[in-house]
Amino acid sequence: MSHDLFSDLSYEWTPVSPALVKGRRLVGSIIFGILVVVMLAGSGFLFIFLPLLWAALLCAVALLPTLGLWIWFWFWVPRNQASWGYFESEKELIVKSGIMFRRLVVIPYGRMQFVDVEAGPVATAHDYASVTLNTASSGTVADIPGVPTAEAHRLRDRLTELGDFDDSGI
Amino acid sequence: MTTPNSASDFDPASNSFDSDLPSSPGGQNIPGAPLDQNGPPVNDEGRRTHPLSGLVLGLVWGVGVALAFGFGSLRDGEWLVALASVPAGFLTGVAAGYVRWWFTKYFINETEIRIETGPIFRSSRRIPFARLQSIDINQPLVARIFQLSELTIEMAGGSDSSSKLRFLPLAEARVIRATVLQRSRALTKSKSPSSSGKVAPAGPETEATLASQPDAEFSLDENLSIMTRVTPDRLLLGALLSLDLIVGIIAALGLAIGFIVFDIPWALFGVGIPVAFGVFSIISSRVFAQWDFTLSRTDDGLRITRGLFDRSSQTIPFDRIQGLELVEPYFWRKLGWGRLEIDVAGYGIVSSEDGVSATTLLPISDLPLAKALMAALVPDPNPEQHEAAFYQASRRGRIFAPIGWRYRWLSRSQNTVLTHTGWLTERTQIIPQAKVQSVAIDQGPWQHYLGVATVSIHTPDGPVSIEIRHLDSELAPDLLRAEIEQTRHAVLQPVSLANFLSLTHTPRSSGSVESTEHQSGQPTSNFESEPND
Numbered sequence: 001m002s003h004d005l006f007s008d009l010s011y012e013w014t015p016v017s018p019a020l021v022k023g024r025r026l027v028g029s030i031i032f033g034i035l036v037v038v039m040l041a042g043s044g045f046l047f048i049f050l051p052l053l054w055a056a057l058l059c060a061v062a063l064l065p066t067l068g069l070w071i072w073f074w075f076w077v078p079r080n081q082a083s084w085g086y087f088e089s090e091k092e093l094i095v096k097s098g099i100m101f102r103r104l105v106v107i108p109y110g111r112m113q114f115v116d117v118e119a120g121p122v123a124t125a126h127d128y129a130s131v132t133l134n135t136a137s138s139g140t141v142a143d144i145p146g147v148p149t150a151e152a153h154r155l156r157d158r159l160t161e162l163g164d165f166d167d168s169g170i
Numbered sequence: 171m172t173t174p175n176s177a178s179d180f181d182p183a184s185n186s187f188d189s190d191l192p193s194s195p196g197g198q199n200i201p202g203a204p205l206d207q208n209g210p211p212v213n214d215e216g217r218r219t220h221p222l223s224g225l226v227l228g229l230v231w232g233v234g235v236a237l238a239f240g241f242g243s244l245r246d247g248e249w250l251v252a253l254a255s256v257p258a259g260f261l262t263g264v265a266a267g268y269v270r271w272w273f274t275k276y277f278i279n280e281t282e283i284r285i286e287t288g289p290i291f292r293s294s295r296r297i298p299f300a301r302l303q304s305i306d307i308n309q310p311l312v313a314r315i316f317q318l319s320e321l322t323i324e325m326a327g328g329s330d331s332s333s334k335l336r337f338l339p340l341a342e343a344r345v346i347r348a349t350v351l352q353r354s355r356a357l358t359k360s361k362s363p364s365s366s367g368k369v370a371p372a373g374p375e376t377e378a379t380l381a382s383q384p385d386a387e388f389s390l391d392e393n394l395s396i397m398t399r400v401t402p403d404r405l406l407l408g409a410l411l412s413l414d415l416i417v418g419i420i421a422a423l424g425l426a427i428g429f430i431v432f433d434i435p436w437a438l439f440g441v442g443i444p445v446a447f448g449v450f451s452i453i454s455s456r457v458f459a460q461w462d463f464t465l466s467r468t469d470d471g472l473r474i475t476r477g478l479f480d481r482s483s484q485t486i487p488f489d490r491i492q493g494l495e496l497v498e499p500y501f502w503r504k505l506g507w508g509r510l511e512i513d514v515a516g517y518g519i520v521s522s523e524d525g526v527s528a529t530t531l532l533p534i535s536d537l538p539l540a541k542a543l544m545a546a547l548v549p550d551p552n553p554e555q556h557e558a559a560f561y562q563a564s565r566r567g568r569i570f571a572p573i574g575w576r577y578r579w580l581s582r583s584q585n586t587v588l589t590h591t592g593w594l595t596e597r598t599q600i601i602p603q604a605k606v607q608s609v610a611i612d613q614g615p616w617q618h619y620l621g622v623a624t625v626s627i628h629t630p631d632g633p634v635s636i637e638i639r640h641l642d643s644e645l646a647p648d649l650l651r652a653e654i655e656q657t658r659h660a661v662l663q664p665v666s667l668a669n670f671l672s673l674t675h676t677p678r679s680s681g682s683v684e685s686t687e688h689q690s691g692q693p694t695s696n697f698e699s700e701p702n703d
Contacts, residue, residue, distance in 0.1 A: 108654070108657055
């Protein structure tokens with residue numbers, strides 16, 4: 001039953017920047033790190049007020065899932081990065097993503113209303129940016145994370161150039 | 171009713187408010203002159219809205235301010251402060267309203283309308299006529315008392331794509347609307363020549379006698395012709411037969427019986443009051459908001475007028491309708507009735523469930539009329555005409571919708587895509603291929619396991635969202651590819667006025683008995699028809 005959904009739609013996908021993995025791991029580590037530190041500080045109090053066994057148990061209940069999520073996130077990031085890809089065909093931009101929740105969206109160039117390029121501090125440091133494509137429909141959720149900065153700007157300029165209001169279909 | 175005879179009586183700065191624009195509510199003698207073909211209004215300073223706008227805006231805001239302060243001090247037992255807060259609130263509101271009015275100006279030229287607002291945060295918005303999606307004139311109750319109206323212009327794109335002018339004398343709002351529509355049509359003429367030609371042999375029911383003026387170029391005469399009217403009794407019947415109301419009442423009755431059986435009668439109040447409130451709000455939103463619902467056609471597009479307390483008049487150019495949805499709730503279907511909803515870019519997702527939204531094209535009608543309208547607005551509306559391009563949801567996805575999966579299908583032709591969903595409330599959605607924005611396939615983990623996928627075809631936000639869930643995942647890529655191939659070649663077929671000529675108001679089509687003199691002679695309200703003093 002596990003027919004590969006996108007095998008019929010094989011294009012020469014352009015992958016997103018591998019730096020996305022580093023950047024996301026960095027952001028994830030900061031968030032999970034803070035969480036763990038806060039929890040450790042909190043459980044310090046537990047050890048003062050509760051018997052040792054109870055305190056250790058509660059501590060484990062709080063910490064283990066967090067650490068588990070951290071580890072899961074650590075391995076999720078490269079898989080997710082590898083799942084992203086886009087292809088500029090003659091008339092459309094095609095974007096695919098996801099492993100668990102798979103998505104493939106095809107956007108004719110003419111329908112493009114505007115294209116955003118965004119990069120936070122971590123993204124800037126790792127030289128990537130996210131490109132968001134907007135059509136007249138909010139159903140077109142197409143943001144490609146982790147496009148190398150220069151490529152992101154090229155993509156934006158090209159898509160904006162190809163977008164044509166007369167062809168916007170509205 | 172304290173109605174101003176003429177705007178200039180109230181105008182402290184009459185030089186800025188064009189004195190040659192007659193803004194008498196009577197509106198018999200509106201010439202096109204002040205907004206004529208030859209460039210922008212005479213006054214380069216721009217125009218202001220009606221000076222009473224400050225008062226009306228102020229009244230609305232003032233109520234809010236007064237309530238906020240009044241309640242606070244009442245709670246603290248300070249009666250004096252509470253009493254004082256009412257006039258104080260109104261004064262603040264009116265002052266703020268006047269400041270806003272003073273700094274709001276609009277400019278109209280050949281290609282765009284520009285609105286400038288704000289004393290501190292100045293903003294200036296340009297609305298190119300070429301991007302016009304719809305233009306509405308609304309009269310909230312407060313504004314209606316003063317015979318003022320609010321003009322809303324929708325553009326495509328973005329969340330904040332609508333622009334409002336509050337408030338204008340009704341006659342002036344109509345002149346602006348006619349100007350905007352005319353110029354917008356002139357700008358888009360090159361793209362769709364057939365939609366602009368004057369096709370209308372105006373029938374006897376033509377109502378637009380507003381402008382019998384010599385100026386041949388500019389004319390308020392839009393060849394308004396009523397296609398259908400929906401009577402309040404029918405709206406009420408429709409509301410009473412809608413599923414949510416029936417389910418709600420049955421549930422309430424069940425609870426009530428339960429309370430009586432278990433001998434806790436006081437609990438009845440707890441059920442009765444919310445139920446009564448719910449019923450009232452459903453009735454009021456479906457009946458009062460759609461009161462005197464009239465669907466007409468003009469040279470420029472469809473015109474919807476409705477409302478008992480708040481009046482509203484929407485104009486949607488024919489080819490700005492992005493998609494259609496025919497909704498048939500269970501009991502309505504048994505009676506052969508349906509509701510027609512439309513997608514208009516800019517209206518966004520207004521809740522279509524409560525039935526008040528601006529996206530309702532027909533709140534309730536007989537199916538033949540609804541189908542005829544669909545046929546006039548979209549090519550190939552009948553799935554029977556679609557040559558063998560039929561996609562049925564996969565049986566493997568039945569776990570997600572044990573009954574509904576059988577009723578879920580999509581069919582497509584060269585010009586349109588149509589989906590059908592629902593078994594209690596059937597929904598048929600249809601869009602022209604040329605309006606497709608993008609196409610996507612989605613597949614969650616469970617869907618992956620079952621070998622199904624969802625294909626969605628994106629259109630501007632609104633009630634219509636074309637998608638087929640749980641399609642066999644081997645068919646999904648085919649559908650996607652075919653759909654993309656089709657959008658490449660699809661040519662927008664202009665919707666022309668000629669499509670609507672067969673749809674004229676007859677007693678049969680509205681399902682109510684109404685004489686023809688009634689339509690053209692004495693309209694019940696002076697809102698959208700000829701005003702009577």
